[in-house]
Amino acid sequence: MKIYNDTRDAIFGELYEIAIKDPNVILLSADTGAFVFKEFKKNLPKQFFNVGVSEQNTMSVAAGLALSGKRVFVFGLANFVTLRCYEQIKIDICCMELPVTILGSGMGYLYSSDGPTHHMTDNVSLMRVLPGMTVWCPSDYTMAASMVHLAYQKNGPGCILFDKGPFSHIYDQSSHDFSDGLFLLKPGKDMVVITNGIMTNYGLNLIDELNKNGIDAALVDLYRLKPINKKLLFETVRHFKRVVTVEESTILGGLGSAVQEALNESGLSIPVKSFGVPDVFRREVGSREMLRCLDGLDIPTLSKEILKWI
Amino acid sequence: MDLSELKEKAKYLRREAFEMAINAGKGHLGGSLSCTEILVSLYYGNILKFDPKNPKWEKRDRFILSKGHANNTLYVLLADLGFFPKSELSKFAKDGGILGGHCDNRVPGVEATTGSLGHGLGIASGMALAAKLDSKDYVVFAILGDAECQEGSTWEAAMFANHHNLNNLIIFVDRNRLGSEDFTENTSQLEPLEEKWKAFGWDTKVVNGHSVEEIMSALKDYRTRKSVKPLVIIANTIKGKGIKSLEDNPKSHHTLPRGEEIDIAKKDLA
Numbered sequence A: 001m002k003i004y005n006d007t008r009d010a011i012f013g014e015l016y017e018i019a020i021k022d023p024n025v026i027l028l029s030a031d032t033g034a035f036v037f038k039e040f041k042k043n044l045p046k047q048f049f050n051v052g053v054s055e056q057n058t059m060s061v062a063a064g065l066a067l068s069g070k071r072v073f074v075f076g077l078a079n080f081v082t083l084r085c086y087e088q089i090k091i092d093i094c095c096m097e098l099p100v101t102i103l104g105s106g107m108g109y110l111y112s113s114d115g116p117t118h119h120m121t122d123n124v125s126l127m128r129v130l131p132g133m134t135v136w137c138p139s140d141y142t143m144a145a146s147m148v149h150l151a152y153q154k155n156g157p158g159c160i161l162f163d164k165g166p167f168s169h170i171y172d173q174s175s176h177d178f179s180d181g182l183f184l185l186k187p188g189k190d191m192v193v194i195t196n197g198i199m200t201n202y203g204l205n206l207i208d209e210l211n212k213n214g215i216d217a218a219l220v221d222l223y224r225l226k227p228i229n230k231k232l233l234f235e236t237v238r239h240f241k242r243v244v245t246v247e248e249s250t251i252l253g254g255l256g257s258a259v260q261e262a263l264n265e266s267g268l269s270i271p272v273k274s275f276g277v278p279d280v281f282r283r284e285v286g287s288r289e290m291l292r293c294l295d296g297l298d299i300p301t302l303s304k305e306i307l308k309w310i
Numbered sequence B: 001m002d003l004s005e006l007k008e009k010a011k012y013l014r015r016e017a018f019e020m021a022i023n024a025g026k027g028h029l030g031g032s033l034s035c036t037e038i039l040v041s042l043y044y045g046n047i048l049k050f051d052p053k054n055p056k057w058e059k060r061d062r063f064i065l066s067k068g069h070a071n072n073t074l075y076v077l078l079a080d081l082g083f084f085p086k087s088e089l090s091k092f093a094k095d096g097g098i099l100g101g102h103c104d105n106r107v108p109g110v111e112a113t114t115g116s117l118g119h120g121l122g123i124a125s126g127m128a129l130a131a132k133l134d135s136k137d138y139v140v141f142a143i144l145g146d147a148e149c150q151e152g153s154t155w156e157a158a159m160f161a162n163h164h165n166l167n168n169l170i171i172f173v174d175r176n177r178l179g180s181e182d183f184t185e186n187t188s189q190l191e192p193l194e195e196k197w198k199a200f201g202w203d204t205k206v207v208n209g210h211s212v213e214e215i216m217s218a219l220k221d222y223r224t225r226k227s228v229k230p231l232v233i234i235a236n237t238i239k240g241k242g243i244k245s246l247e248d249n250p251k252s253h254h255t256l257p258r259g260e261e262i263d264i265a266k267k268d269l270a
Helices: A007-021 A037-043 A055-067 A086-095 A123-128 A141-154 A198-212 A230-237 A255-266 A288-294 A299-309 B003-024 B029-034 B036-044 B072-081 B086-091 B120-133 B152-163 B193-199 B212-218 B260-269
Strands: A025-029 A048-050 A071-077 A100-105 A134-136 A158-162 A183-186 A191-195 A217-221 A224-226 A243-250 A272-277 B062-065 B140-145 B169-175 B203-208 B231-236
Touching: A007 A025, A007 A037, A007 A141, A007 A158, A025 A055, A037 A048, A055 A071, A055 A086, A055 A100, A055 B120, A055 B152, A071 A141, A086 B120, A100 A141, A123 A134, A123 A158, A123 A224, A123 A243, A123 A255, A134 A141, A141 A158, A183 A198, A191 A198, A191 A230, A191 A255, A198 A217, A198 A243, A198 A299, A217 A230, A224 A255, A230 A255, A243 A255, A243 A299, A255 A272, A272 A299, B003 B029, B003 B036, B003 B072, B003 B086, B003 B212, B003 B260, B029 B036, B029 B072, B036 B072, B036 B140, B036 B212, B062 B120, B072 B086, B120 B140, B120 B152, B120 B169, B169 B193, B193 B203, B193 B231, B203 B212, B212 B231
Parallel strands: A025 A048, A025 A071, A071 A100, A100 A158, A134 A158, A191 A217, A191 A243, A243 A272, B062 B140, B140 B169, B169 B231, B203 B231
Antiparallel strands: A134 A224, A183 A217
């Protein structure tokens, strides 16, 4: 697999390679673009369709294609290809257990100054509650590229919610097996921080800051939020006295909830503190960094709160 | 079947659907009875290609009941054709049965799970596009409710089907003029409905939806249509057709006859 420096290039570059080999792979775009689409249009015109600004119909069409033997990938801005067509995803795709993968561009406050219509702070939670849906949140380009293959192999409902970046090249060993669902990126002794997506990059900075304050924190990248690898999560965190989750997504029903539910089910009694987007609309105009500060998700505040907690 | 046999079959389906719903204590008789002749024409009029012993037969035509609540006559029909045992009808909407109150594609002969309106035409369009991509000659049929045409997603799909010249897609709009609570023209006006479909690029026909003659005539040469456009057949119907107390009555959506109305309804359907 190639080394990529752009998430869309990674996802659509790999999808193009899959589609060349499998003529039943179809890519639908709800009028959202990517550089690689030129190759699809030129070389695979029967496998790429821009369906226009019609997310509900795009999902139903995807279901109809999948019911006819196609393996469909649907691309669009994450909010629009999840929220606008939520019921189509629920009934047409998940309920009928069809091989359709949603490629949702953008997470959290990526498009911060574009306002609440473009804040992707609830997609993860909403996708997670759909039965049969696999939810991936890649934390670098190599992982994003690999997830396309995992979604293709799954041959069922899937959702890759991906950030534009920039990402650090965390997983440039293309032989890394991403089917585990999580990875201990950095060992530690005192506590463990769990993140995914762009926040894994952020988490590396956070544990550096904690280190400066004498806390040896580990970092776990929980890149597949559903189904969560409960056994491996249990094995990975059981030796820690405290768990912290950090997500740029609503605190309701996302990464923090998933971790707490899994640990609760395992019977493991470790205190968990979750940081995320509060239950409000952010209508303030500003940068991603500014909105993170408003939510207490900036590194100094997170670090301070964690130190206070432990 | 000839026309008289088709009419008899429609009567049979109505009677059995009524019995099934009364036995279950629930159903959507109004919308089921309004599309009965359309179903009879498609399945018994030598229109649809299907094999009850092999419901997933690759060359079958596809049929989607987009108004998935109106499955009462469809389920009786599928049992009558042998897709599943008739004994399942007595378990309609009951513990352990396979037949629920809305269409489920785990039921043999049902292509798509429907029941939330506005999904079926998009799914049918995806199937029709797949047939084109794979150079297959099956035809995709769907029945939409008229109130379902108040859903925006229906018109997204209508644009898509026209744009991709899906002339292998034929739909009926069951124009019984009623939604769940009121007449469509009292809630969000649909008329001029045929002109709307024309404006979206579709070929259109209008028939009496209770006349198998008119329905069969509208489907003449459907498999060799010269037009590249999808076809909508607006079927003017009566909600609750066949049971006087339900006919053209807003309450017929999911209210069943009760008490002495049951015996009167049985006489209506005899």
